[in-house]
Amino acid sequence: MTTLLQNLVDGFGRGSTYALLALGISLIFGVMHLVNFAHAELITVGAYVAYGLSTRDVNWWVLIVAIVVSSVVASIAIERVAFRWVRNASPFTMLLTSFAIERLSHALWQVLVSPKKKSFPGPGWAFDTWKLGSVRFEIMDLLTIAITIGVLTLTALVFRRTLFGIAVRGAAEDFDAARLMGVRANRVISGAFAYAGFLAGVAAVLILMRSPTAEPTLGADWLLKAVVAAIIGGLGSFSGAVVGGLALGLAEVFLRSYLPDGTPQRLTDAFVFGLIALLFIARPSGLFKVATAERV
Amino acid sequence: MTDPWWLRVARSAAATAILSIALFVAAVVYTSTGGSARELLVKELLVNLMLVLGLQVFMGNTGILSFGHLAFAQVAAYAVAICAIPVATKAQQLPDLPFGLGDVHFGPLAATLIGVLVALALGAVVGIAVARTGGLAAAMITLAVLFVVDQVVKNWQELTKGAGGLSGVPILRGTVWLWLAAALAMFVANWFGETRAGRFAVATREDEIAAPSLGIGMFGARLTAWTVSIVVIGLAGSLRVQTIGSTNPRQYTLDAAVLVLAMLVVGGMRTVTGAVVGTAIITVGNETFRQLGDPQRLDIERFPDLFLGGALLLVMLVRPGGLLGDVDLAGWLRRATRRPRPAAERAAPARSAALVAEDVEVRFGGFTALDGAGLRVQPGEVIGLIGPNGAGKTTLFNVVTGLVESQSGVVRLGEHDLSRSRPHEVARAGLARTFQNLRLFANLSVRENVTIAALAAGRYRRDEPPVDVDGLIAAAGLTEWADRQARTLDYGNQRRLELARAAALSPEFLLLDEPTSGMSDDESAAMVAQVRTTAASVGAGVLVIDHDLAFITRISDHVVVLSEGVVIAEGTPDEVRRSPAVAAAYLGTHA
Numbered sequence A: 001m002t003t004l005l006q007n008l009v010d011g012f013g014r015g016s017t018y019a020l021l022a023l024g025i026s027l028i029f030g031v032m033h034l035v036n037f038a039h040a041e042l043i044t045v046g047a048y049v050a051y052g053l054s055t056r057d058v059n060w061w062v063l064i065v066a067i068v069v070s071s072v073v074a075s076i077a078i079e080r081v082a083f084r085w086v087r088n089a090s091p092f093t094m095l096l097t098s099f100a101i102e103r104l105s106h107a108l109w110q111v112l113v114s115p116k117k118k119s120f121p122g123p124g125w126a127f128d129t130w131k132l133g134s135v136r137f138e139i140m141d142l143l144t145i146a147i148t149i150g151v152l153t154l155t156a157l158v159f160r161r162t163l164f165g166i167a168v169r170g171a172a173e174d175f176d177a178a179r180l181m182g183v184r185a186n187r188v189i190s191g192a193f194a195y196a197g198f199l200a201g202v203a204a205v206l207i208l209m210r211s212p213t214a215e216p217t218l219g220a221d222w223l224l225k226a227v228v229a230a231i232i233g234g235l236g237s238f239s240g241a242v243v244g245g246l247a248l249g250l251a252e253v254f255l256r257s258y259l260p261d262g263t264p265q266r267l268t269d270a271f272v273f274g275l276i277a278l279l280f281i282a283r284p285s286g287l288f289k290v291a292t293a294e295r296v
Numbered sequence B: 001m002t003d004p005w006w007l008r009v010a011r012s013a014a015a016t017a018i019l020s021i022a023l024f025v026a027a028v029v030y031t032s033t034g035g036s037a038r039e040l041l042v043k044e045l046l047v048n049l050m051l052v053l054g055l056q057v058f059m060g061n062t063g064i065l066s067f068g069h070l071a072f073a074q075v076a077a078y079a080v081a082i083c084a085i086p087v088a089t090k091a092q093q094l095p096d097l098p099f100g101l102g103d104v105h106f107g108p109l110a111a112t113l114i115g116v117l118v119a120l121a122l123g124a125v126v127g128i129a130v131a132r133t134g135g136l137a138a139a140m141i142t143l144a145v146l147f148v149v150d151q152v153v154k155n156w157q158e159l160t161k162g163a164g165g166l167s168g169v170p171i172l173r174g175t176v177w178l179w180l181a182a183a184l185a186m187f188v189a190n191w192f193g194e195t196r197a198g199r200f201a202v203a204t205r206e207d208e209i210a211a212p213s214l215g216i217g218m219f220g221a222r223l224t225a226w227t228v229s230i231v232v233i234g235l236a237g238s239l240r241v242q243t244i245g246s247t248n249p250r251q252y253t254l255d256a257a258v259l260v261l262a263m264l265v266v267g268g269m270r271t272v273t274g275a276v277v278g279t280a281i282i283t284v285g286n287e288t289f290r291q292l293g294d295p296q297r298l299d300i301e302r303f304p305d306l307f308l309g310g311a312l313l314l315v316m317l318v319r320p321g322g323l324l325g326d327v328d329l330a331g332w333l334r335r336a337t338r339r340p341r342p343a344a345e346r347a348a349p350a351r352s353a354a355l356v357a358e359d360v361e362v363r364f365g366g367f368t369a370l371d372g373a374g375l376r377v378q379p380g381e382v383i384g385l386i387g388p389n390g391a392g393k394t395t396l397f398n399v400v401t402g403l404v405e406s407q408s409g410v411v412r413l414g415e416h417d418l419s420r421s422r423p424h425e426v427a428r429a430g431l432a433r434t435f436q437n438l439r440l441f442a443n444l445s446v447r448e449n450v451t452i453a454a455l456a457a458g459r460y461r462r463d464e465p466p467v468d469v470d471g472l473i474a475a476a477g478l479t480e481w482a483d484r485q486a487r488t489l490d491y492g493n494q495r496r497l498e499l500a501r502a503a504a505l506s507p508e509f510l511l512l513d514e515p516t517s518g519m520s521d522d523e524s525a526a527m528v529a530q531v532r533t534t535a536a537s538v539g540a541g542v543l544v545i546d547h548d549l550a551f552i553t554r555i556s557d558h559v560v561v562l563s564e565g566v567v568i569a570e571g572t573p574d575e576v577r578r579s580p581a582v583a584a585a586y587l588g589t590h591a
Helices: A002-032 A041-054 A060-081 A091-112 A139-161 A163-173 A175-180 A185-210 A218-233 A238-258 A267-282 B005-032 B036-062 B069-084 B087-093 B108-133 B135-155 B176-194 B196-206 B218-244 B254-267 B272-292 B302-318 B329-337 B393-400 B423-429 B446-460 B469-475 B491-503 B521-538 B549-555 B573-578 B580-587
Strands: A129-132 A135-138 B355-364 B367-377 B382-386 B408-413 B431-433 B509-513 B541-545 B558-563 B566-571
Touching: A002 A135, A002 A139, A002 A163, A002 A185, A002 A218, A002 A238, A041 A060, A041 A091, A041 A185, A041 A218, A060 A185, A091 A218, A091 B254, A091 B302, A129 A139, A135 A139, A139 A163, A139 A185, A139 A238, A163 A175, A163 A185, A175 A185, A218 A238, A218 A267, A218 B135, A238 A267, A267 B108, A267 B135, B005 B036, B005 B176, B005 B272, B005 B329, B036 B069, B036 B176, B036 B196, B036 B218, B036 B254, B036 B272, B069 B108, B069 B135, B069 B218, B069 B254, B108 B135, B108 B218, B135 B254, B176 B196, B176 B218, B176 B272, B176 B329, B196 B218, B196 B446, B254 B272, B254 B302, B272 B302, B272 B329, B355 B393, B367 B382, B367 B393, B367 B408, B367 B541, B382 B393, B382 B521, B382 B549, B393 B408, B393 B509, B393 B541, B423 B431, B423 B446, B431 B491, B446 B469, B446 B491, B469 B491, B469 B521, B491 B509, B491 B521, B509 B521, B521 B541, B521 B549, B541 B549, B549 B573, B558 B573, B558 B580, B566 B573, B566 B580, B573 B580
Parallel strands: B367 B566, B382 B541, B382 B558, B431 B509, B509 B541
Antiparallel strands: A129 A135, B355 B367, B355 B408, B558 B566
16 A cells, blocks of 8 residues: 555656656647657756756745746747748647757757766755655655646646637647637747746756756656657647646556666666557557647 | 659769768778777768668658667667578577577678568568658657567577677678768668659648649658658668677667667758768767767767767757758759750640539538539639638548548549549549649659649559659749749749649649739639640649639639639629529629
């Protein structure tokens, strides 16, 4: 029972980070059919900004704001300098463009800062523990859950209630129709990138509070899982991305704890990916299929 | 492509020879001015080329992104290593080798063959999944396979010695074998482009709905391309390990996969020439930038990444189809050496089967699109299907051709029940269609568009006399533009080309969805004659939807009027025009 609860908390912690990233990827796919392999580079941006500021003894609360803001700014900037130019190209071209940006980002951080890991002090209080019955929580666990729920609620409100959110959802369903209704393409796409940047920024905060280090390939570890989560959920489906992210996080933690003891740690990943392959064979369009009736 | 087989082999060989000689000359010039480091680079280039060609055969022809091809190169490399490392060395390196592999030893040729076969065995299983799904899901399956193979290799200590890899594989002397293998890979890739299977794969890449409508099964076309590509990539892995003398998982990571992918797309993934050019550019560029880095520091990897990212980004922004796009040596040879066949006098085949649809019912959610509609087309007859917007005309077409499933109703072609058939089965049975919003193979030439349909006819409609491709192109008035890419044609010509392509399937019936939409009055008047001659030349009956009543009146023997999912009138054009029910449906008056 205790292990079960502990696993649930751990799985949710991992899964919610995946979910925040997957949601951003799904959002961008919705408005422009780009599978953004550069999305997790926003975490790296946040990490280096936090590292830069922390060498000047800046308070962690300021760091949190700085991480989120830098992620939003970087997201908008990448759209302006790169993705805007391939907006009408095939999804394949856009995907490779994002790959190119991912490579460039890795290389640039190595050139500009250093290829080595740069650690900085994390918030000490985050790892204070808190006991409920026999289950031990870290403050960080609770914070992760609280922040994720908060952000997801906010996201739901934004996309249900605000004009921007409705425009984005409209664009996700049928961009051309949305344009004819007066939705401005540039504004909606910039907005979607800004919001995806915000979500990635929040994910970066959660990641950096746990392990405050900046390194050039920081994003790469998270990227694949986030992309996979978004595709499991069904690209373009917002609730799908959240479910996909949580499912992936829980699957990882539970597999790790229930596979026989002799199983090497790293082999869990093989199982996770094996399951993912099976899932795509069974349901090629993911769990939540987004209706795209192609006219013939 | 309808050329004789020896000409196609000769062309593939010629294209391979030209590319190989160009590479060889460049390599000789390059190595003559430098030391052994340069020879190493040439070897690396040849290995990369084989890897890229393996990927090209699948990705270039089917358009499906694969991250996982390197996994099969890795499997082949390990199979070769385990077969080729001398028994004594193996006993030291891998004392617990399972399945009695410890005593196995083969020469380079046998080991290579085994490597390819092992890759193929594993690849076939994955290929079935990939071919079934297609699209992004297929890309994700390949990604998953890359990781699973990576993890298994790293963890199966007894067999692979884990992350450290295996060494002591006998190294092939000289570069002759490598050159031969690279030339073989190039030949296979060129030859695949000349085969019917290759053309079918390209058709599935160009349009996932149009290809089945010509009888091309997506699964088979993709699986064939996949299988051939796994053979090539298995060969690449086998030679890589025998060139370096060792293998380890670091050679086959996702980063390596992205590198190979970049080589393919920078040059242009749709062609072999593009693959060769891209491989050369990225391999040489990477090496140049590596030398720029300071070897004293840890960060020597940063410069190649900078180059790779920059080159890929630039190409995607400026020339998304790759530097060469569709420029291809093999394609050029194909056009230059094509042997026009004298148009065979062909009697239009006698047909006896009628196309019948009865009581078709289709609901989309709460909306009833077809409510018991039906029609009958006799062999050789031209039937016009008209009705207001939303009457269900296209839906009826889609039911007949298997794109939409009906809730109830029957579709028959002669004795053949097509009610539950899939689109490619319907096409093979003898129904060819065009599409309201045009589904040409946009990157292929006019001639290739028609030829693919003719190839499908040769494969799936064998009882039919061979189709006269040039004749059909001439009848569409497109002879002048036969070598132009379909997407560069104007709208009217695209419509005429789509008709010619459908007719090249040599169908029993042609189903034309708004063939004159977007045409001027003159053009649509000319279309009457083209539809009639084209249909007559292949002996097909016609079922045609159109809004242009003048066109329908002139072309149809018989008109069926559909409104709100039911047939409200039918008869000769004159009878229908006088029908009060038709006037009511079109004008909304209650007669």
